[in-house]
Amino acid sequence: MNPEALSAALVAVITPLAEARREGAASDLTAADLPLERPKNRDHGDWASNAALKLAKSLGVNPREFAAEIAAGLEQVDGVASVEVAGPGFINIRLDAAAAGSLAKTIVDAGAAFGTSTVLADQVINLEFVSANPTGPIHIGGTRWAAVGDALARILASQGASVTREYYFNDHGAQIDRFARSLVAAAEGRPAPEDGYGGAYIADIAARVTDAHGGDLDALDAPAKQEAFRELGVGFMFDEIKQSLHDFGVDFDVYFHENDLHASGAVTRAVDRLRDLGHIYEADGAIWLRSTDFGDDKDRVVIKSDGQPAYISGDLAYYLDKRERGFNRCIIMLGADHHGYVKRLMAMCAAFGDEPYVNLQILIGQMVNLLREGQPVRMSKRAGTVVTLEDLVEAVGVDAARYALTRSSTDSNLDIDLDILQKRTNDNPVFYVQYAHARTHNVGRNAAAAGVDRSVFAPETLTHETESALLGALQEFPRTVAFAAEVREPHRIARYLEELAGLYHRWYDNCRVIPLGDDPVAPVHQTRLWLNDATGQVLRNGLTLLGVGAPERM
Numbered sequence: 001m002n003p004e005a006l007s008a009a010l011v012a013v014i015t016p017l018a019e020a021r022r023e024g025a026a027s028d029l030t031a032a033d034l035p036l037e038r039p040k041n042r043d044h045g046d047w048a049s050n051a052a053l054k055l056a057k058s059l060g061v062n063p064r065e066f067a068a069e070i071a072a073g074l075e076q077v078d079g080v081a082s083v084e085v086a087g088p089g090f091i092n093i094r095l096d097a098a099a100a101g102s103l104a105k106t107i108v109d110a111g112a113a114f115g116t117s118t119v120l121a122d123q124v125i126n127l128e129f130v131s132a133n134p135t136g137p138i139h140i141g142g143t144r145w146a147a148v149g150d151a152l153a154r155i156l157a158s159q160g161a162s163v164t165r166e167y168y169f170n171d172h173g174a175q176i177d178r179f180a181r182s183l184v185a186a187a188e189g190r191p192a193p194e195d196g197y198g199g200a201y202i203a204d205i206a207a208r209v210t211d212a213h214g215g216d217l218d219a220l221d222a223p224a225k226q227e228a229f230r231e232l233g234v235g236f237m238f239d240e241i242k243q244s245l246h247d248f249g250v251d252f253d254v255y256f257h258e259n260d261l262h263a264s265g266a267v268t269r270a271v272d273r274l275r276d277l278g279h280i281y282e283a284d285g286a287i288w289l290r291s292t293d294f295g296d297d298k299d300r301v302v303i304k305s306d307g308q309p310a311y312i313s314g315d316l317a318y319y320l321d322k323r324e325r326g327f328n329r330c331i332i333m334l335g336a337d338h339h340g341y342v343k344r345l346m347a348m349c350a351a352f353g354d355e356p357y358v359n360l361q362i363l364i365g366q367m368v369n370l371l372r373e374g375q376p377v378r379m380s381k382r383a384g385t386v387v388t389l390e391d392l393v394e395a396v397g398v399d400a401a402r403y404a405l406t407r408s409s410t411d412s413n414l415d416i417d418l419d420i421l422q423k424r425t426n427d428n429p430v431f432y433v434q435y436a437h438a439r440t441h442n443v444g445r446n447a448a449a450a451g452v453d454r455s456v457f458a459p460e461t462l463t464h465e466t467e468s469a470l471l472g473a474l475q476e477f478p479r480t481v482a483f484a485a486e487v488r489e490p491h492r493i494a495r496y497l498e499e500l501a502g503l504y505h506r507w508y509d510n511c512r513v514i515p516l517g518d519d520p521v522a523p524v525h526q527t528r529l530w531l532n533d534a535t536g537q538v539l540r541n542g543l544t545l546l547g548v549g550a551p552e553r554m
Contacts, residue, residue, distance in 0.1 A: 007031035013073035063089030101459025107534035118160035147405035180230035199384030403430035407494035436501035440536030
């Protein structure tokens with residue numbers, strides 16, 4: 001019996017009880033109204049519900065007495081072994097072994113589809129992440145967003161959402177000019193400008209521009225020379241960024257150029273739209289957005305008095321462009337230094353007539369610190385001033401890097417111990433989970449050699465306490481994925497996988513799939529092979545959602 005079936009049974013039992021107390025009035029209860037959770041203490045059963053406590057006041061009943069009525073009804077449901085009432089009205093449900101064990105076959109039969117759903121089918125999502133300026137390699141903070149963003153895209157898509165991965169290519173503004181001046185300085189053998197960019201990568205890009213340019217760069221005047229280095233240099237740098245991301249397992253559907261917003265008249269269209277809505281005014285020769293009407297701490301200049309667009313103008317145009325492309329959810333992943341932007345962006349969203357935190361969602365990621373021998377790793381071999389994506393991958397590999405970056409909430413600072421991630425021990429969380437998956441395949445290979453197959457499935461034989469615990473965790477996978485998608489938190493998948501791996505290792509130590517000695521193959525061995533393979537499938541599905549490999553041998 002899966003959670004959905006048990007929830008349906010709970011609704012079926014409670015509905016007539018509620019209608020009787022409402023003097024026949026129809027009840028519109030759904031599974032969402034009746035909480036069903038896994039108890040932390042397995043001695044309390046397989047499932048628990050506080051439905052009686054939740055409904056007692058509105059029905060005018062004693063919650064414990066109402067819980068007893070619910071328990072009596074649930075005990076008549078096929079697959080339910082026993083129901084107990086605890087405390088003021090909690091309901092603890094225990095399934096019989098066959099009902100609980102049937103999940104193993106369900107998982108194996110579903111394969112890669114186990115854990116997927118269509119609950120987010122109405123969401124057309126634009127997920128913008130990384131969006132690092134094309135002025136240098138991706139630093140460790142951007143690398144965290146690459147791992148988390150790609151995992152979030154996978155999780156959202158698994159729940160039926162239509163997801164477009166988008167990279168906002170910032171090729172308009174002062175930082176690009178500083179980058180171009182730095183390239184020119186490197187080509188001419190001069191130090192980088194005071195406000196420019198340093199590091200070996202600048203010299204590398206400058207040399208590539210010199211080789212690629214069709215004419216004599218030294219024959220150009222200063223503005224033309226800088227423009228040549230800007231155009232070619234930005235292209236070379238961005239090609240490197242895209243290649244680094246691709247090697248990291250992250251590819252984007254759309255690369256959106258900021259410069260296009262200004263060249264296409266998108267800023268003017270956004271201002272006109274907001275003016276039509278009554279949210280634009282002019283003062284001191286500038287054009288303003290009346291953002292204080294929507295919770296911002298001050299109104300924002302959109303077009304400055306000199307006619308130049310202010311920074312927020314690009315945000316207005318870009319958001320409107322996304323909405324006009326048909327996205328009803330725009331998720332933007334920003335670094336910790338952008339925390340102050342959230343209020344103004346939500347005001348912008350509301351000014352366009354949308355719902356803040358629904359049509360527009362902002363995720364803020366905190367800093368990442370790399371440690372080696374307990375000390376911070378601060379310098380990149382190539383970038384000189386920051387640690388980059390390539391530095392992390394070179395140190396620990398793609399799988400370990402992606403897993404380490406996604407296993408913690410982005411709300412908190414993240415310390416990554418490179419020494420631990422390089423170990424092939426259980427101290428290394430990605431090794432721990434991947435080894436569990438590899439072990440399921442090893443069990444499968446050994447079972448085949450011993451003549452144990454899946455031709456028999458007898459779920460009533462799965463009675464060991466470690467089997468109950470393992471099945472309970474497997475049952476939670478679809479709900480874990482759905483919740484991770486709902487709250488936009490991929491780390492919940494990683495933490496789930498670590499718990500599942502631990503339960504599997506304990507089961508492996510206690511329950512044999514292969515008969516001992518000359519004992520014959522029995523249904524319990526064959527059924528345990530189903531459970532073994534079901535666990536491997538869920539571990540594989542979860543790792544895939546994180547963009548991490550699931551090796552069959554280690």
